[in-house]
Amino acid sequence: MPLEDYKRYGRQMISENFGLPGQLRLRSARVLVVGAGGLGCPALQYLAAAGIGMIGVVDPDQVDISNLQRQVLHTTAREGWPKALSAKAAMEAINPAIQVIPHIIFLNSSNALPLFASYDLILDCTDNPQTRYLISDACVALGKPLISGAAIRYDGQLCVYNLPLRLADSEDERGPCYRCLWPVPPKQEEVGTCEEVGVLGTVTGVIGVLQAQAAIQLLAGLGPYAPEEKAVPTLLTYSALGNPMFRSLKLRPRRKDCLACGREGGARELVEEGDYVAFCGGAREDLEETGRRTGETRVEVQELQRRREGAVILDVRSKEEFSICHLPEASNVPLKTLLRDPLAYIPPGRDMYVLCKLGNDSQVAAHALRTALGNSAQVKDVVGGLRAWSKEIDITFPMY
Numbered sequence: 001m002p003l004e005d006y007k008r009y010g011r012q013m014i015s016e017n018f019g020l021p022g023q024l025r026l027r028s029a030r031v032l033v034v035g036a037g038g039l040g041c042p043a044l045q046y047l048a049a050a051g052i053g054m055i056g057v058v059d060p061d062q063v064d065i066s067n068l069q070r071q072v073l074h075t076t077a078r079e080g081w082p083k084a085l086s087a088k089a090a091m092e093a094i095n096p097a098i099q100v101i102p103h104i105i106f107l108n109s110s111n112a113l114p115l116f117a118s119y120d121l122i123l124d125c126t127d128n129p130q131t132r133y134l135i136s137d138a139c140v141a142l143g144k145p146l147i148s149g150a151a152i153r154y155d156g157q158l159c160v161y162n163l164p165l166r167l168a169d170s171e172d173e174r175g176p177c178y179r180c181l182w183p184v185p186p187k188q189e190e191v192g193t194c195e196e197v198g199v200l201g202t203v204t205g206v207i208g209v210l211q212a213q214a215a216i217q218l219l220a221g222l223g224p225y226a227p228e229e230k231a232v233p234t235l236l237t238y239s240a241l242g243n244p245m246f247r248s249l250k251l252r253p254r255r256k257d258c259l260a261c262g263r264e265g266g267a268r269e270l271v272e273e274g275d276y277v278a279f280c281g282g283a284r285e286d287l288e289e290t291g292r293r294t295g296e297t298r299v300e301v302q303e304l305q306r307r308r309e310g311a312v313i314l315d316v317r318s319k320e321e322f323s324i325c326h327l328p329e330a331s332n333v334p335l336k337t338l339l340r341d342p343l344a345y346i347p348p349g350r351d352m353y354v355l356c357k358l359g360n361d362s363q364v365a366a367h368a369l370r371t372a373l374g375n376s377a378q379v380k381d382v383v384g385g386l387r388a389w390s391k392e393i394d395i396t397f398p399m400y
Ligand SMILES: Nc1ncnc2c1ncn2[C@@H]1O[C@H](COP(=O)(O)OP(=O)(O)OP(=O)(O)O)[C@@H](O)[C@H]1O
Pocket: 034, 035, 036, 037, 038, 039, 058, 059, 060, 061, 066, 067, 071, 083, 105, 106, 107, 108, 125, 126, 127, 128, 131, 193, 194, 195, 196
């Protein structure tokens, strides 16, 4: 190990059971982080600082100002950069001795297996169920441990899937995979993104750092991952507003009937079939094909602008979002409240325009209102929501 590394890593090397062997294991490790967003940034930051020899960063997205509240490797000056390159720049500024490999690609079933093959360990720092299933299946197919994080609103989760249980010998006994725990994907309407339902930067920070911590422990063989121990797979949940904030659940062993890890070659077949979007309920834009979007019942923001005077405008965002900004004529009934009793919100005989931030929730709300009314064209939803309004009608309207 180069002389300067003794100084750089001294504080962690003197920690009990870490030593020079621990540092050398980190130095020769290859870790792949999928997603350089809210979870990926803190995870990458600590992996880089700790001296992981080779770190791959997968993300096709570009840095946006709305990312900076939590995606701590990116900067205002790097707005518009590919996140993988921005992360690389930040990580190399912390630690120039490591190798950072940016992959500016969307992970899919064609590229996952060849990409994962060159790494020892995978971190899932993404934000959508189809990618989570794909990453887990690819890890099972290649026998790689998967450190998975998730965070939304004030809550987060951490789990190490496909965990080798006996690290000292070659017996390939492993803990459950993502599909063992979640054989059925969540319903689309239950999956909220950070953009839709919000997240605190510190919450993604806690979980991302815990992912890096699990990676370091696993690679250096510390604590529950020490070679003489038998690792116990657990699901750690974190709730910033909870008491206690952390809970740890011991996981059941692998499911014998798991489609991925329950049968030889199952995971590889799943990756090769590549049916992840359909498995998770189709692309969200599929709402367009369900018949909810028709010329008669969807209007562009220009039409809302023409008809806003005297019209009933129902804004179905949360009360917090409504308090940030709203059209002066609009009244607020959050989607969840509206869905409990849609009929209660319909003004007799007047046209109603349903509005939200992006134009997704308003479709769901308008559909519920029309169904309650017996398919009336009286209820219309506004394509593109307030984002379209702020782009096309009023550029001074705040967008968040
Ligand atoms: N299949 C995938 N391949 C590579 N990266 C992915 C994939 N799916 C998601 N990601 C990345 O994971 C990251 C998740 O970050 P985060 O949850 O903070 O959301 P975001 O998309 O950056 O922000 P927001 O939801 O606020 O728009 C994103 O940068 C996204 O591009």
